[in-house]
Amino acid sequence: MQNRSLLILxxxxxxxxxxxxxxxxxxxYFQSVRxxxxDYCTWWTFTLFSFAxxxxxxxAVISIQRHFFIFQAHVFQNRRKRYIFYYLPLILSIIYPILFYIYSIFLVTCDGSQWDFTLPVCGFANCYFLYDAALxxxxxxxxxxxxxxxxFIANVVLIIRVVKQKRHRQQRFVWKKHRRMTxxxxxxxxxxxxxxxxxxxxxxxxxxxxxxSLIQFHMNYVSEFPNLACYGLPWVYAGLLSEFKKWMLKRISPARIAAHTVQPV
Structure with a gap:
């Protein structure tokens, strides 16, 4: 199940x-919004904000759920609790941002003259940024x-809990598994x-x-930082999640894996 949530991410x-x-x-390439x-600027900001x-x-949900996988795995064995604590948070994490930005970007409108076509993402000049301070x-x-x-908090707490459990339990296999997941x-x-x-x-x-000057710095450099998560995530998966790779390969080509499996005679 933990691999499924990582696959969704x-x-x-x-x-x-x-x-x-x-x-x-x-x-x-063109040094401006071609x-x-x-409509183009609205769609660009909507997709960028929503996926981010x-x-x-x-x-955040996966960070919390990892506590359950390590310390209370029995919670997900119950069908009702599995839907409440596993599937529902993942679904809401996808639906809520889409609905929020549909309202904020498409329904909070202005005359459209605020867009700056010489800046990345049209200057992030959505109407609600300019005219709705509360939103x-x-x-x-x-x-x-x-x-x-x-x-941040979920990861710090997880490290503390795993270290404390290691001191109280001397089960090498359990500690090795928990350390890897952490x-x-x-x-x-x-x-x-x-x-x-x-x-x-x-x-x-x-x-x-x-x-x-600070606004220009933010537009040209700082606004690109969130893309590091998108660019770096496949490399982190490939380098650390050996179980995830096996799980993916098993589902992509089960017949190929089965053909290479040694069967007893």
């Missing part, structure tokens, strides 16, 4: 990367800061913390003391 990042990368490459229309926040929420604050706190805080989660979560922390900090500084 991987697929969301892959789709988000394939959606955003062509538009970003096109912008940096399709300079309101979905990834954050999924990572912008909610987006910053609940959709970006809270998931990041959950990821290292996997910490590495994946650290990728999100590294990718999103500069954005959260820089946005906070911009809200306290905005300046043209």
């Amino acid at each position: 991987f697929m969301i990042n892959l789709v988000g990367l394939l959606t955003d990368m062509p538009m970003s490459i096109d912008f940096y 399709f300079a229309t309101v 926040v979905i990834g954050e929420f999924l990572m 912008t604050l909610f987006d910053y706190v609940f959709n970006n800061t809270v998931p990041l805080a959950v990821i 290292i996997q989660l910490v590495c994946i979560s650290s990728l999100y913390l590294i990718a999103w922390s500069p954005v959260i900090i820089d946005t906070l500084i911009l809200n306290i003391s905005p300046s043209p």
Whole structure:
């Protein structure tokens, strides 16, 4: 089950990367937004924001669920609890950001003259950023800061719990399994913390003391940091998650694996 949630995170990042990368490459190649229309900028920000926040929420949910997998695996053996504590959080992590940005980006409208076609992602000049301070604050706190805080706290607490359990239990196999699962989660979560922390900090500084040079720096450099999670996630999976690779290969080519399995005579 833990591999299934990691696969969902991987697929969301892959789709988000394939959606955003062509538009970003096109912008940096022509040094401007070639399709300079309101609809294009609206769609670009919607896909970028939605997939980024979905990834954050999924990572936060996976960080919490890993506690159950390590310390209370019996919870997921019950069908009702499995749907409540495993499937439902994953589904909500995908549906909520989409619904939020449908409302914020498509339904909160203005005349469209605010877009800057000389900046990446049209200057991130969505109408709710400019005219709805309460919605912008909610987006910053609940959709970006809270998931990041959950990821950080869940990983720190997990490390502490695993170390304490090692001291009380001297079962080598159990400790080895828990250590491997903890290292996997910490590495994946650290990728999100590294990718999103500069954005959260820089946005906070911009809200306290905005300046043209800082805004330009944010647009050209800091806003690209979240993409590090998308770019780095496949490499982390390939390097650390040997069980995930076996699980993926088994489902991609079960017949091929079965053909190479030695059968007793």
